[in-house]
Amino acid sequence: MTTIETDKVVVRFAGDSGDGMQLLGDRFTHQTAAFGNDLATLPDYPAEIRAPQGTVHGVSSFQVHFADTDIHTPGDAPDVLVAFNPAALKANIGDLRAGAVVICDPDEFTRRNLAKAGYPTDPLEDGSLDHLTVHRVAMGAITLGAVAPIGLGRKDALRSRNMFALGLLSWMYGRPTAGIEEALQAKFKKKPQVAEANVLAFRAGWNYGETTELFATTYRVAPAALPAGEYRQVSGNAALALGILAAGWVAEMKVVLGTYPITPASDILHELARHKNFDLLTIQAEDEIAAIGAALGASFGGALGVTTTSGPGIALKSETIALAVMTELPLLIVDVQRGGPSTGLPTKTEQADLLQARFGRHGESPVPIVAPRSPSDCFDAAVEAARIAVTYRTPVLLLSDGALANGSEPWLLPDVAALAPIDPGFATGPNATDGSGDYWPYLRDRETLARSWAIPGTPGLQHRIGGLEKADRTGAISYDPQNHEVMVRTRQAKIDGIAVADLDVDDPDASRLLVLGWGSTYGPIRAAVRRLRSQGHTVAQAHLRHLCPFPANLDAVLASYDRVVVPEMNLGQLALLLRAREKTDIISHTKVTGQPFKADELEGVLLEQMEGVPA
Amino acid sequence: MTTIETDKVVVRFAGDSGDGMQLLGDRFTHQTAAFGNDLATLPDYPAEIRAPQGTVHGVSSFQVHFADTDIHTPGDAPDVLVAFNPAALKANIGDLRAGAVVICDPDEFTRRNLAKAGYPTDPLEDGSLDHLTVHRVAMGAITLGAVAPIGLGRKDALRSRNMFALGLLSWMYGRPTAGIEEALQAKFKKKPQVAEANVLAFRAGWNYGETTELFATTYRVAPAALPAGEYRQVSGNAALALGILAAGWVAEMKVVLGTYPITPASDILHELARHKNFDLLTIQAEDEIAAIGAALGASFGGALGVTTTSGPGIALKSETIALAVMTELPLLIVDVQRGGPSTGLPTKTEQADLLQARFGRHGESPVPIVAPRSPSDCFDAAVEAARIAVTYRTPVLLLSDGALANGSEPWLLPDVAALAPIDPGFATGPNATDGSGDYWPYLRDRETLARSWAIPGTPGLQHRIGGLEKADRTGAISYDPQNHEVMVRTRQAKIDGIAVADLDVDDPDASRLLVLGWGSTYGPIRAAVRRLRSQGHTVAQAHLRHLCPFPANLDAVLASYDRVVVPEMNLGQLALLLRAREKTDIISHTKVTGQPFKADELEGVLLEQMEGVPA
Amino acid sequence: MTVVDIEMPSGGRSGTALVPRDPNPQKAADYRSDQEVRWCPGCGDYVILSTVQAMLPELGLRRENIVFVSGIGCSSRFPYYLDTYGMHSIHGRAPAIATGLAVARPDLSVWVITGDGDALSIGGNHLIHALRRNVNLKILLFNNRVYGLTKGQYSPTSDKGMVTKSSPAGSPDAPFNPVSLALGAEATFVARAMDSDREGLTEVLREAAEHRGTALVEIYQNCPIFNAGAFDTLKDPEQALHRLIRLRAGEEVELGPVGDDGRATQVVVRDRRGSLAVMARSDANPGTILVHDPDDEDPSTAFALSRLSTQDLSTTVTGVFRSVSRPAYDDDVRDQAALARAARPPSIADVIAGPETWNVPERSEA
Amino acid sequence: MTVVDIEMPSGGRSGTALVPRDPNPQKAADYRSDQEVRWCPGCGDYVILSTVQAMLPELGLRRENIVFVSGIGCSSRFPYYLDTYGMHSIHGRAPAIATGLAVARPDLSVWVITGDGDALSIGGNHLIHALRRNVNLKILLFNNRVYGLTKGQYSPTSDKGMVTKSSPAGSPDAPFNPVSLALGAEATFVARAMDSDREGLTEVLREAAEHRGTALVEIYQNCPIFNAGAFDTLKDPEQALHRLIRLRAGEEVELGPVGDDGRATQVVVRDRRGSLAVMARSDANPGTILVHDPDDEDPSTAFALSRLSTQDLSTTVTGVFRSVSRPAYDDDVRDQAALARAARPPSIADVIAGPETWNVPERSEA
């Protein structure tokens, strides 16, 4: 038995939707995190609830990338694939690096299963896997044997196969086993037999590795040099939900989430619905329009109104977003982008809602846009978006995406007490500057241009707002042409003037080439940049958190590079906005497959773009 | 009595919403058109149905600009204002050119009416009108006298005051009176007493001019040198409706309009609803989403589905537009833009939906955009939009606006028989290229990239389409990453490849400065350019009909000028799109008052921009 | 499926139970805002406005704790004219917006003002969902059977065959009966009144305010401009006598002139097939005369009463059709939160930490 | 207001009267598309699919003249599996899309497939408007009382208190009764069936197809994944006996085991307050036993029957609640056009010229 030290590993588990891949991935992730590696994950599952068993469409998978340094992507090409049936093998084989390890259960490679997967011949026999290291492990049979004492039916017993795989992989990579049994017991609290079976299968997997001689090697990936502190594993949707909760907490405002379920945003609702012990209420509305309406109504009442959805929902909410622009009420609108247009690829990721976020409303209705860059960053981005919404009395669009939403990574727990305060600054008395003693809801703060905000229940400040154009300061209905001109420009100026942090450029070597991204492309871009630098290339990297308004130094940054490469999972939406501003050579690199970039692929793109750039 | 020859006159009628200003303007327009002047009109009315009588909010007005040459705007500053009450005077006085003629009824200038209009002192007495030529005409009293024989009540009798004014102005400008009495009789067919009163009042007005010595001058504006042919007066909404009708006629397709009333688009429905003797059906749906849904359903059935609305309605329709993009069905979507955001200024004009039209959908969902430049051009633009929709199987956005919709102008009647044919080219048999004998709804035309279109009822071609991503060619549901990439790019390529006419540049003097507009700004831009040229300046003009895709020569045109001025009634939406393409110096000149540009103001802007441009 | 009992003790209270009271007496004028009222002369909206302004002081609530939310339409201008908080929102969405407000703020009395187009055309879904959920909202639906603001197209309550600009050959749509629709949507409180019947309207508004949950009040409203005289037959006292039924809890459902016995001469009875019908009292078997019971848990009789009201107004039922107690949605949502809070005091640090954390120690190296 | 009579002779026909017939006999297999069916094992959608595939040949229509339009949800995948024309549209909008299609194409038989979320949550407005207008559509509402496709949130037909991911403390929403809602929305045809009751479902589908106008069929559908066993009590023959009522036109409304007299032992009677109640036949006054009359113009009794069906399924009424004839919207719209055409043949040149034109002569000068 040898133990090989390695710096990073990418493992992928794949099986039928019913095979428990997501649980398996989740547990492996936790163990890995507990061990101290940095990691990133990528779950992938079909749009159908239970696609037909044994078919390629029905394959669900979970990929974990872990390393001894900080990493930013779920990894390009798996080093290990555990395939629970022929379809899972077929669906994933193309992604493996040459020489990768494949573990599969030969008993699953029956004629019937091969046919369902669309294999004319058995890949375990026909030599098509020769470039890989294939281990045949009768996971089903061994699991059945291991859990036999419990007396479950065959079908139920087989369900524990995933834990067998967990045990085996844990052994291979020296993952800690502490806590795993407790976690399983907790997870299946209501079904003690199942819990027991899972534990037995897990142990069987570990022991299988330990005792058979099939596996000659174990691997060691040393803990990463992460900043010290308390960590948890967090998905983007969970972090986003927690960010909303924290924003309410910091602002001391009630949070009201009005939402309608939609993939991949629903989990934000699911998470928040569990935290009603906070000053938080959730409303599952009849549709997206009602959902944002309820959120806006709550905001009118002085709460932090929040609505969560994906692209199709944003389309439906557009009219109400414009009402929020006109009424100048805080509102947090979360778009977890997915593949489009229309129903598109609902379980896949994309960044193609940027221009919708920016322009998808009638009239001049500017809305700030904030985008997180990683799963855990969804927390900070949500707090930041809420801060802007409340401070500037404006709807804010928070653009997450499917990859962030379902991806997860270790997260150094933030200290909520240290978050900058958010102050709604509700009006408490008349404010008219003409000595009338009236209350003017559209009198503005000189600095932020935020309007005054009095909430119902405040004596003497009764007033009416609405969607018709308002008179400057008093907020009364106004059809006056000059007033409209003033108000349109003022609303724009308010958004343009939002204080956002300057764009941070990471450019240790004074490069002439900048790679500029936004949102979930951060991970692969970062990884690609690292690889290039480690090869001695110079390349600068910057990542936009604020897509509207852009950071004040953006133009200067762009102007200071000869070439700016902008990778996006769309047809070049940020690139269009940048080109409209600066004369720098903007190279748009796009991909619209519903899947994140690979570090590999970006590395290639950047290398290519370096040519011709003066050093 | 003298008769002064003049080349153009701008007349404005203003009164309470209930005073019949729109009818008055309409009749005056018809007479003027019949006389052979070129003309343009601008109706303006309050958002309330009947705003409080006698107040400035309640003022309704109608402006007619007529001339002996072709003109393009309703005129900047009226030469004549007929004000039916103090509020009408107050609301309009600021727009008059110095020395303009004001006609008003002194009996209306009561203490009460002055107060309602917010006049502290009587403007007829306090000298504030000294810079104008004011005629006091007791229009009410004379009308009452004139119609007394009919025996109407006072209130009803007074309603004919507008026709008194028509008579008076007709006399002043030598308008033909033939046909006017018939027109009034026809209009009030069901109320013969009212018809009679109107006729008597009209005659009284004419006679008043002829017999009193109050008016020392009449004016003559010679007929314009318009191309020979049969003309009618047409508003933008009417022309648009007729364009839809003509498109259906030419394509030999049933037209199904699914719509929901909204200002300023409702009149398109009203017009089309009157033409159900054509192969046309109208559905007044429960909301905008249902309206576009019904239109799309009809398109699926092989009809030309059309939906009409304004900005807020487009916002609501976005999700369904994306479905039309995915299903690649023809659909004509009309946005008659109004002041925004939100409910905004519903009866005013604006061009602020361009970027919504371009980007207001989730995912990459490109949609062609066509914009008319004048009321009568709405006809051609509608036919063109329908042609693109059917030929390329795509939703098309037609961007009109409030100024076009309600403005009107003489229109040389088109010859529908001469219109280029529109061919839906329905599939009639299997088309699979793999010899299977199957029908592939997403097999494309090589040239247009339009997909094959088989409609229900076609034997053997049964198939299903929908919002999920489709497999290239077969149209089956596909979650395949590479296929998505192909389809996203193909949909974009289809739109990018639409054959649109090159941008026509009017540049007789090889100028270095180009003024480039789109939509209803054509009139004022044209007028400004003319004035400048007549002063010896050189300036080039071009106007975009196609906002997506842009004409193929656009970049070249832009590049060939040193400076391009882009006037828009928004905050620079076209300018943003242009800047994203070309490095030419794009000067965005914007105005967002809910009112069209004035030729005057654009003349000034262009003069300013000429400075520093190499000659 | 797990179903838990979420009924809480908060039901059964008044609609304004949690709204602070004004210690001072109020008058109608206190509810007049500084905005000029801008409806057409003769518009029924004026009298509804003054009736509401006269009724509000009776509630004894702090003005600042009253909110009127409206959609778009002539009627939806209503909030501007009331000196309370208000929002003139967008077309059809007022019930949704008001739902969020009512959920967030139990200390407010929330009213929705809407029209037949706003509520029943574009806003139909939000209306029926508010009713089903029983959010503590008072929804006043101004039914003039036409789109006023957009200048006279037919609406979902217009007569079939009505000629308008958008239906020159007559509307092809069969109209809704708003009371039937509301009852089908699980409404707990449904009433109808006429703009011109100040007394009847006031009474119904008062009861609506008291009701905890969604109260829908349909108000027949005259639009002299685009649907003049639509309700004239009900305003003519002579005709109204034979057409108009005023429901009163616990009383027989009757109409027509008062006979010699001091009672109305016509009554409503249930026929064998279950339909309600008007007949002469003298012909009716006394045992079959309908006695109005708005508290009936079963909405079937209220529904039958709604069908007695025909589109052509040959019979029109006004008053409170149904008024039953069911937990209000907003109370339930808040109670769930209160229970959660009681069971588990919020700790932001705990929730951020989640179920599983680990510690990365300070690195000794480097 | 002008009201014109737009009733046309086209009413009273069959729902498929204008659809071309297939001269050849068809079989269920002809309606199977080449797409692999992708629902979860045990999903009720399978048996509904096979029932529909078996029923369609009976209609004798050309397959190419049948269209299935759906929204989004597990159920909305249905059209893919039928070898007809079809559109899998967007969430909630199928009735609106189908309306446009039905109006444009009288020669098609148009079916809508929808779920409880699709039809009653986001799509509620389009549903009630289709019903009110009486568009010639057959709407099959698969009610599994949960959002299947989005993995198990509560829906507008879920039990109040249902624990789901989005309602860990129980759903705070009171559910709709889809049959009541439809009746409140002026539906002309409303029926209910169970996925597992092939015979009952077939019968109801057949009648729906025949109906000219909107036919709403609610189908209780089992979702073993997210709402397992929701309808189990109705599937257990023993329990169903005491719970399940099958409506049959002209027959007494009854349930329970067959007694010695060969008749069911329980019957439905109308009580004095107008509610319907189940009682032992032996206790019932024979004159009060409800005889089912789906043709009753007045929907009140159908509504009362809908209330007899409770959310907890202690009594469940299936079959056709209501089936009355009223002009179909699409027929009326087309008839208006046909009348207009007959009165005034279309001339594009005339219409473009409009009422007033003038001539500008060829200029002599220049």
Ligand SMILES: Cc1ncc(C[n+]2csc(CCOP(=O)(O)OP(=O)(O)O)c2C)c(N)n1
């Ligand atoms: C999204 C949207 N669609 C359409 C309109 C145009 N619109 C304004 S009010 C209205 C209907 C008004 O009818 P109703 O609700 O009956 O109110 P009324 O004016 O009769 O009081 C319509 C169609 C709009 N403002 N917004």
Ligand SMILES: Cc1ncc(C[n+]2csc(CCOP(=O)(O)OP(=O)(O)O)c2C)c(N)n1
């Ligand atoms: C506009 C929009 N909102 C939300 C969704 C997400 N979504 C898809 S199906 C569905 C509900 C499905 O429930 P139901 O109609 O009952 O169908 P089932 O899956 O239970 O058959 C939701 C919320 C969507 N696809 N589009």
Ligand code: SF4
């Ligand atoms: S149009 Fe009708 S409803 Fe609107 S304000 Fe005028 S009278 Fe009232």
Ligand code: SF4
């Ligand atoms: S989730 Fe439920 S409804 Fe959807 S396919 Fe599975 S079993 Fe059927």
Ligand SMILES: [Mg+2]
């Ligand atoms: Mg109305």
Ligand SMILES: [Mg+2]
């Ligand atoms: Mg469902």
